[in-house]
Amino acid sequence: MGHRSRAAVAALLVTAAGGSSNAGSAAADFDALRAKAEGFSTDIVHWRRRLHEHAELMYQEHNTSLIIQDVLKSLGIKFTTGWGVNTHPDRIPGTGGTGIVAELGTGRPPIGTVRLIFQPAEEGGAGAKRMREEGVLRDVSRIFGMHLWPSLPSGTIAGRSGLILAGADFFEFRLEGRGGHGAMPHQAVDPIICGVAVVQSLQTLVSRETDPASSAVVSVTKFNSGDAYNVIPGHATIGGTFRAMTVEALDHLRDRIVRVTHAVASAHQCFVTNVTFMPDYFAPTVNSLAHQQPWSKTRQHSKT
Secondary structure, three states: OOHHHHHHHHHHHHHHHOOOOOHHHHHHHHHHHHHHHHHHHHHHHHHHHHHHOOOOOOOOOHHHHHHHHHHHHHOOOOEEEEEEEOOOOOOOOOOEEEEEEEEEEOOOOOOOEEEEEEOOOOOOOOHHHHHHHOOOOOOOOOOOOOOOOOOOOOOOOOOOOEEEEOEEEEEEEEEEOEOEEOOOHHHOEOHHHHHHHHHHHHHHHHHOOOOOOOOEEEEEEEEEOOOOOOEEOOEEEEEEEEEEOOHHHHHHHHHHHHHHHHHHHHHOOOEEEEEEEOOOOEOOEEEOHHHHHHHHHHHHHHOO
């Protein structure tokens, strides 16, 4: 990274850390951030390409962590490592410990301290939860998460107060039948027919069991069975995801997925094995109502 880019990044981070708490000046703060960001756009492209050239699995992001550490060092930003240790190695391979925490600012008003959290295992591994359990949010008064949203125009920052993201969980199970010849289905117990009935029944958990004033999703996204044209397979594996607006609704869906799957399988003379869910489901994301007006001002300005 060149000297000018380092200076631009440092200035950007200082501006972000010392941003005004006055809603009326939010637009001016955003102008300053955007102007400084343009000074290191080339570096951002380089970092992104470098990271994507070395994709890594969750809790195994060793090279990714080193790349981030190199950038922070080049900017003169102090950080600590070893965060986000995997507590479910029996379910998810990898030791973890690749998370990084960096801090900016003076620790005193008006800038205070901005803590940057680089979590491992973001997609399905609950790396941020591990870091929270390790104390990363100690002495933190507010936290802001960032996520891509492809349906928004490039360069737009968007959000809202209150509920913004549903809670989520994954599921998978195996239906055990009895294999046989495709020409003699009466001698077999077809797990595919059973699986089709299970998939159809799971859809009623939303259409017939969820309050229309609320919202939920159950999506079956995996259905694997058999590998020959003339053989009825002995088993089928089904998996997917479900989403809901409250933790209570997630727990209800998890319970009903198990109950419905077992009941429908029994009706088709199959049985269910290997039922699994995420070790840590994602709770709904609810933004603070207290920051609604300042956020709205910044969001509106970012679209201009």
